[in-house]
Amino acid sequence: MSVTVGMLYPGFGAEDDYPFLEDALGGYARVPLVHTSVGVDAHEVEALLDLGKSERLLEGAAALKASVPDAVMWACTSGSFVFGWEGAHQQVAEIEAALGVPVSSTSLAFVEAVRALRFTTVAVAATYPYDVAQHFAQLLGTAGIEVLELVSHDIKTAALAGELDHDGVLALARSNDSPAAQAILIPDTALHSARWINELEAALGKPVLTANQVTVWQGLRLAGEIHSTDRLGTLFRDAAVLPQ
Known part of the structure; x- marks a missing residue:
């Protein structure tokens, strides 16, 4: 089917x-x-x-x-x-x-994925400026998901986020490897990530959820x-x- x-x-x-x-x-x-x-x-x-x-x-x-x-x-x-x-x-x-x-x-x-995995604490590695990324943390908080750490990379546009290559995405993920977080969340559908999820998880030693x-x-x-x-x-x- x-x-x-x-x-x-x-x-x-x-x-x-x-x-x-x-x-x-x-x-x-x-x-x-x-x-x-x-x-x-x-x-x-x-x-x-x-x-x-x-x-x-x-x-x-x-x-x-x-x-x-x-x-x-x-x-x-x-x-x-x-x-x-x-x-x-x-x-x-x-x-x-x-x-x-x-x-x-x-x-x-993101909310449903965190809930499905039965996690309650996450870290966020965001492409966005901090004032924008805070809105994501607030939405997660409303859903009962605690953001232990939020890192922002101040990428100004979706087009620029889309230009990040393998090494850039890996560095972004590693930028917020918060030890206490059960998972790392990487928002932004303009960011390439699908091909590298297993590699990101291996590098960080925990689940990684990408947009x-x-x-x-x-x-x-x-x-x-x-x-x-x-x-x-x-x-x-x-x-x-x-x-x-």
């Missing part, structure tokens, strides 16, 4: 993570992607509120209908967490009403079919729901 999880992905950055994720899942899942419109590419609160506004997401959702998705993800961390806990849920509720299928976002996927990884996992969870795989870190090994 195949399942289709539609992705609403803002602009361009690490969208090539998604074909890799399809392959790593063994071909049972399709993740068609629609690029939603972007006003100003900036890791600034006002720009991110504009990025995640209803008009942009509903326009993208209309384009996804042709893929007949079983579930849909707003594949953006910052463009969801800046709306806060209630706002992030309202954001996906509007898309859900338009498409009639389950919908979530990357920020909410594109948790986005696909959450979409599959909503669609009701997650196969276990050893290629995508602890999350897909220990928090997969095997089909009956």
